[in-house]
Amino acid sequence: MNKLEKLTYFPGCTLKDTASDFEISGMAVMEALGYVLEELERWNCCGTVFSLTDDDLMHQIGPVRDLIRAQEAGSEEIITLCSMCYATLKRSSLFVNGNQERLDKINAFMNKEIDYEGKVSVHHLLEVLRDRIGWEKVEERVTNPLEGLSVAPFYGCTLLRPQEIAIDDPDAPTVLQDLTQALWATPIDYAYSVECCGAYQVVDHRDVVIERTHRIMSAARRAGADVIVTSCPLCHFNLSDTQKELVRTIPDYEEMPIIYFTQLMALGFGVEAGKIPASLKAKVKRLQTVKGEG
Amino acid sequence: MTKAKQTAQEEFALLELSMDEIVDKVEELSGENVFDCYQCGMCSAGCPLAEEMDLLPNQVLHALQMKDPEAMSANSMWICASCYTCQVRCPKGVDLAKVMEAMRQIYLRKRMDHVSLDGLSHREIRRLPQIAIVASFRKKTG
Ligand code: SF4
Numbered sequence: 321m322n323k324l325e326k327l328t329y330f331p332g333c334t335l336k337d338t339a340s341d342f343e344i345s346g347m348a349v350m351e352a353l354g355y356v357l358e359e360l361e362r363w364n365c366c367g368t369v370f371s372l373t374d375d376d377l378m379h380q381i382g383p384v385r386d387l388i389r390a391q392e393a394g395s396e397e398i399i400t401l402c403s404m405c406y407a408t409l410k411r412s413s414l415f416v417n418g419n420q421e422r423l424d425k426i427n428a429f430m431n432k433e434i435d436y437e438g439k440v441s442v443h444h445l446l447e448v449l450r451d452r453i454g455w456e457k458v459e460e461r462v463t464n465p466l467e468g469l470s471v472a473p474f475y476g477c478t479l480l481r482p483q484e485i486a487i488d489d490p491d492a493p494t495v496l497q498d499l500t501q502a503l504w505a506t507p508i509d510y511a512y513s514v515e516c517c518g519a520y521q522v523v524d525h526r527d528v529v530i531e532r533t534h535r536i537m538s539a540a541r542r543a544g545a546d547v548i549v550t551s552c553p554l555c556h557f558n559l560s561d562t563q564k565e566l567v568r569t570i571p572d573y574e575e576m577p578i579i580y581f582t583q584l585m586a587l588g589f590g591v592e593a594g595k596i597p598a599s600l601k602a603k604v605k606r607l608q609t610v611k612g613e614g
Numbered sequence: 615m616t617k618a619k620q621t622a623q624e625e626f627a628l629l630e631l632s633m634d635e636i637v638d639k640v641e642e643l644s645g646e647n648v649f650d651c652y653q654c655g656m657c658s659a660g661c662p663l664a665e666e667m668d669l670l671p672n673q674v675l676h677a678l679q680m681k682d683p684e685a686m687s688a689n690s691m692w693i694c695a696s697c698y699t700c701q702v703r704c705p706k707g708v709d710l711a712k713v714m715e716a717m718r719q720i721y722l723r724k725r726m727d728h729v730s731l732d733g734l735s736h737r738e739i740r741r742l743p744q745i746a747i748v749a750s751f752r753k754k755t756g
């Protein structure tokens with residue numbers, strides 16, 4: 321067997337908890353592509369949101385510690401799957417890398433750690449797939465083409481905004497559509513793919529989040545989506561949480577499956593995908609039998 | 615006047631800061647110049663949560679420019695989800711998400727929190743994923 325290439329992987333707390341299907345499927349598809357996601361040792365929670373005030377070095381310490389862990393491991397990069405971790409770590413790296421004054425202050429403060437040299441860069445797995453592996457290789461690995469499946473990409477915020485960390489064009493991204501096509505599925509166009517779902521406002525303004533996510537899902541359904549694909553565990557929670565409410569309040573409400581992009585890949589690769597909603601599983605199976613007969 | 619509005623005004627009074635001081639502080643914390651904004655309204659047109667706000671995002675900036683205390687008592691800063699839609703669309707390069715954060719920080723650094731565990735039921739705490747709770751508390755507590 322060929323040796324797997326290593327990627328220094330930062331899971332984040334949500335992938336170890338409510339979003340475990342994201343990690344399970346992510347590991348499986350990367351292995352199928354010849355890579356192993358090697359978990360960073362002793363990582364700590366990045367703090368979820370990047371501190372937006374310039375004088376607040378305190379809240380950079382969490383993310384910078386994670387960059388130090390990568391440096392200790394001899395790696396010059398960190399790969400994330402969770403798009404919120406991506407944004408927080410990436411913004412912290414841009415905040416300190418190359419800024420000697422900030423580096424000195426933070427290093428002086430963390431006197432129990434080795435000094436962070438400011439050389440670790442942060443990337444999202446979608447960038448690795450697009451820029452290093454390439455859609456052709458992804459397509460070559462497909463064993464169960466998802467032909468006939470309509471996929472609504474939901475980018476959310478943190479892969480695309482602010483501009484300096486965007487992994488794609490913030491207003492017209494294509495990376496999830498390109499991935500969808502490599503899996504032989506059909507990406508659909510709808511007005512809400514780069515909109516915000518309301519994020520953590522679900523804690524104390526749940527009604528606002530329900531209203532927004534309902535709009536997002538209705539637009540995707542009208543455009544003919546069979547499934548919504550995301551890379552953010554918070555988007556995933558918000559959309560799913562709202563659906564539970566809709567199922568409860570609207571008679572005959574038909575649920576829209578919501579999965580991570582790695583789960584869609586796993587379906588196409590025929591590898592471990594974690595929990596897939598039954599309706600989607602049935603749909604994929606049906607598509608493949610029809611093709612088999614035809 | 616609604617109760618929420620009244621409380622917000624009382625809270626503003628507790629800051630014991632003039633609007634001149636507030637605007638200086640906002641600019642210092644955010645690194646943004648609130649006078650760069652020329653009121654084109656692009657931010658509000660794209661803001662996904664504008665409907666819920668007492669003042670639209672561009673109106674918040676206008677109020678700051680006019681030294682109008684309503685900037686600080688409107689619910690807008692607490693509704694803003696830091697989604698950065700306004701920042702990528704602003705033709706003047708104003709980072710409104712940072713301005714909103716600076717305004718929140720003025721309250722939070724005086725220990726005036728806007729979300730608390732006591733306000734959440736056990737059921738909710740169990741239901742919500744860590745990512746939501748951590749983010750919310752990072753944005754709304756000091
Ligand atoms: S963004 Fe969230 S899930 Fe990711 S590490 Fe930070 S807190 Fe944890």
Ligand code: SF4
Pocket residue numbers: 475476477478479515516517518519520552554555558695697
């Ligand atoms: S949780 Fe909502 S707010 Fe966050 S990235 Fe996802 S879409 Fe945006």
Ligand code: SF4
Pocket residue numbers: 650651652653654655656657658671672675703704705706707708710
């Ligand atoms: S988009 Fe920019 S310039 Fe236009 S109103 Fe908003 S902040 Fe001001």
Ligand code: SF4
Pocket residue numbers: 657660661662663664671693694695696697698699700701710711714
């Ligand atoms: S960052 Fe805040 S103000 Fe700007 S668009 Fe998003 S929610 Fe609206």
